Amino acid sequence: MPMTSAASRTALVLANLGTPDAPTPVAVRRYLAEFLHDHRVVDLTRWLWCPLLHFVILPVRGKPVAKKYASIWMDGPDGGSPLAVYTRRLARAVQAEMPDVHVVDAMRYGAPSLRGVVARLEREGYARVVVLPLYPQYSTSTTASVEDVVARMDRLKPQVIEDYHLDAGWVAAVADSIRATRAERGGDRHLLFSYHGLPERFIRRGDPYQRQCEASSKAIADALGLDASRWSLSYQSQFGKERWIGPSTQSTLQAFAARGVLDVDVVCPGFAVDCLETLEEIAEMLAHEFAEAGGRLNYIPCLNDSPAHARVITDLARRALAG
Template identity: 65%
Template sequence: MPAHASRDAAPDGAPTVPTDPAPDTALVLVNLGTPDAPTPSAVRRYLGEFLSDRRVVALPRWLWLPLLHLVILPLRATPVAKKYASIWLPGDDGGSPLAAHTRRLARAVQAQLPSLRVVDAMRYGTPALSARLRELRQQGVRRAVVLPLYPQYSTTTTASVADVLAREHALPTRMVEDYHVDAGWLDAVADSIRAHREANGAGEHLLFSFHGLPQRLVDAGDPYARQCEAGAAAIAQRLGLARDAWTLSYQSRFGRDKWLEPSTEGTLHALAARGVRNVDVVAPGFAVDCIETLEEVAMMLAEKFAAHGGTLRYIPCLNDSRPHAHALADIARRALENWT
């Protein structure tokens, strides 16, 4: 659906302080979530909530939950915590990169929308979306635009946010379902790639790396892959790239299902085999930098590509940049049009 499309829901942490002391409309920027600390116990709590969602893992609960809590979490919590520790940000406004960048992005969007109350929330972990909506109601907010920070719609991510809105009746809400071909967002991504390449020199190839998805979900009608392809093509067109100058791939596989192809790691191996030695990688499916971009791409995959004699240069996410905040503010304004 286009960036201005939305879904209405019937009614039944501290936010950023806006210029207007008592706005009656809020914008809630929702990201996926993150552990509260780079420790095994915090990672276990976060992954336990995340991987218990039927949208994420559709196996029967009687089979999946014992496997998750008795096998997967005990085995994975410590190594995953070490990955988070390698990217954890220092300082009072630091912590998990995903959480820190999302907070800063909310502040940047607030500056663009002084008549609204702009806050951040997480689908899993804290600050929880349901708690944030109840908090806004207590502060006098009467309605909220909910903007999941997923440019591409997927049943595994965006639909899970909609599930919360369907259960939580604290406020009337309107949800933006995707913005993968929003002109402002496309321009912001293209400009960030252009600026990075102008400052550092252009690599021989540009790789668009999106989070993966099981192939069966796409076969069942999930529009995610189609939207990734449309967005990447539009960004490449803005950059004036020839079709053989860029590739789309998918990262972060999990489990034994067949996932979308080609994989980012496999694509990098293929580029190395062709003699390509300098690759720029951008991850436009992620609104802000997180463990999948900083640890998986910029560290792990860069190290593997270096073993083949190449250099991987990661282009950061838009994070709290002014063009990103401006694009999201425009999307929120359109979502508010004709909502009386």
């Protein structure tokens, strides 16, 4: 690495949500315990939530969730959970674009832990660290949790890039990916943007996530030259009994089938890389449900470790470092 002193050393941390380290009930329960203990994710009173989590949710959900992970687990020497594999590969691709900066990947939950990675960089003498949460749209349930970790560091205080939901390079990369996939598959199908859901109470408290999802979708649709009748927006991965922002992706696809819209492209620009929610929930489960209703769901992959995505991340990091 062409750096001359500890004072000049700079690191970039690509931080993603996290994943179990194996598609097993034990690993899934361990991961979910850490994830669902975060008050940013579940803000219920701890005395009510913790017994429910440990004595009901984790024992019940471990096995079925592990089965879902097993259906998408990647083989090979660089295999594993797609979210971990693609995040690691993306970090390598960005490193090739930024030889003067040390680029590493980290997970907010699971391994390699964000706190552990930043602490190691501090011990190794890095004077400046930029953390880029791989969430294009800001939410208090995701990006703010990364900021919580950074704020608790003892000495080194990394800079956090909060969001990039309207970054011109990112919008162009997503639009180009959609355009290329549709050209390869042929046809002119309705385009559905599907984002991870969020309870409505977060939005009422001022969370900008829904507004940013809408802005991202409009910008990408404009880049593709689509008018409002040729694309829709929905939210997936809802659970529990409270009201979530909508419409849900599942109900949207059901409505499409009912009115004869039977060939649909689905893209998930709220996810930087493919993961359980895109590969199992969208490309497997909802695609199967839509097929049973007579439709065909064509899933468009995330940017993953593509050269275009590496250039987007590099540009974001360079601007942060310059600023």
